Amino acid sequence: MREKDGRQVTGEATGCRRKVGDPHSLIRPVRAANTLEATFEALVRLVKVGAIPPGEKLPSERELAEQMHVSRSTLRSVLRDLQGHGYLEVRRGRYGGTFVTTAVPETDLPVEVDPSQANDILLYRSVVETGVARLAAESDLTARQRRDLRAASQAVMEAPPEHYRRLDSRLHIAIAEATGSRRLTECVIESRALVNDLLNRIPLLASNLRHSNDQHRELVEAILEGEPELAESVARNHVQGTESLLRGFLHLDR
Numbered sequence: 001m002r003e004k005d006g007r008q009v010t011g012e013a014t015g016c017r018r019k020v021g022d023p024h025s026l027i028r029p030v031r032a033a034n035t036l037e038a039t040f041e042a043l044v045r046l047v048k049v050g051a052i053p054p055g056e057k058l059p060s061e062r063e064l065a066e067q068m069h070v071s072r073s074t075l076r077s078v079l080r081d082l083q084g085h086g087y088l089e090v091r092r093g094r095y096g097g098t099f100v101t102t103a104v105p106e107t108d109l110p111v112e113v114d115p116s117q118a119n120d121i122l123l124y125r126s127v128v129e130t131g132v133a134r135l136a137a138e139s140d141l142t143a144r145q146r147r148d149l150r151a152a153s154q155a156v157m158e159a160p161p162e163h164y165r166r167l168d169s170r171l172h173i174a175i176a177e178a179t180g181s182r183r184l185t186e187c188v189i190e191s192r193a194l195v196n197d198l199l200n201r202i203p204l205l206a207s208n209l210r211h212s213n214d215q216h217r218e219l220v221e222a223i224l225e226g227e228p229e230l231a232e233s234v235a236r237n238h239v240q241g242t243e244s245l246l247r248g249f250l251h252l253d254r
Contacts, residue, residue: 027059029069034241036211039070039078041248047087047100048251054102058088061098077207085203115252118198122246125191126239129172132188133219133235136178137228145178146224153220157213161204165196171216175223195242202249211241 027046032038046052058064065075079098082088089101141149152174156167169192176188215238222231246252 027064027067029067031069032240032244033237034211034244035070036074036077036207037241037244039068039074040082040205040208041244042068043078043082044087044248045251048249052100054100056100058098058100081203081205081207085205113198113201113250113252118246118250118252121191121194121198122239122243125195126236126243128184128187128191129175129239130232130235132172132176132179132184133223134228134232135181135184136175137223137226137231139179141178141224148174149178149220149223153216156216161209164204164209165199168212168216169196171220175219178223198246198250199242202245205245208241208245212238215241 028042030038030042052058059067061072061075061079065072068075079088083090083098086101089099091097091099139145149171152167152171156164156171159167172192173185173188176185179185215234219231219234219238222234
């Protein structure tokens with residue numbers, strides 16, 4: 001931290017010194033396997049807690065991408081989705097740019113959740129679904145189980161938004177069924193019901209759905225090819241992506 005003209009300034013960001021209290025100085029690099037979801041988490045959290053206040057103009061796309069250490073294509077997808085759901089607005093003209101809207105949108109369900117309960121749900125899901133993915137890949141799958149997995153994967157990839165979460169859940173249940181364990185299948189059904197209750201409190205984001213489907217495809221292929229370590233790794237990244245979105249939109253403490 002330095003002094004300049006009697007004012008304290010923080011470290012430099014993309015060549016520009018920031019005054020203490022400048023909301024743009026709160027934008028930090030994103031470090032996560034799920035860069036897309038982590039970018040959502042970082043920006044939405046800053047908007048929802050008022051760290052970047054209503055009416056505040058965001059840095060330029062180039063500067064923001066550099067500050068967050070993400071690609072401009074990833075950032076563009078995030079900004080487009082947040083604009084579509086009412087968190088940001090784009091103004092044209094000489095003094096235009098991307099601005100935080102004056103009112104943060106609300107979902108139909110109350111967004112207030114017990115952070116400790118939500119974190120417990122996310123932990124439960126992580127342990128259950130990553131373990132199930134590994135066991136499914138280690139299993140001697142029948143022809144019918146292989147068909148069911150492929151069909152469930154295809155269904156969620158083709159799902160319209162209003163049916164996405166139901167078919168997403170069905171795919172994860174099919175993975176559990178591939179282990180041959182009724183108890184594990186019941187655990188996945190329970191975890192999906194709990195997580196879906198949280199997910200229903202946040203918007204469906206087109207870029208996240210595309211990313212999720214890429215992970216679904218990779219996960220199913222790892223299971224069908226009998227690669228347990230890869231299946232577990234993909235499942236973990238998939239679960240962490242969902243966690244990032246929920247933490248950002250619902251403002252859950254880590």
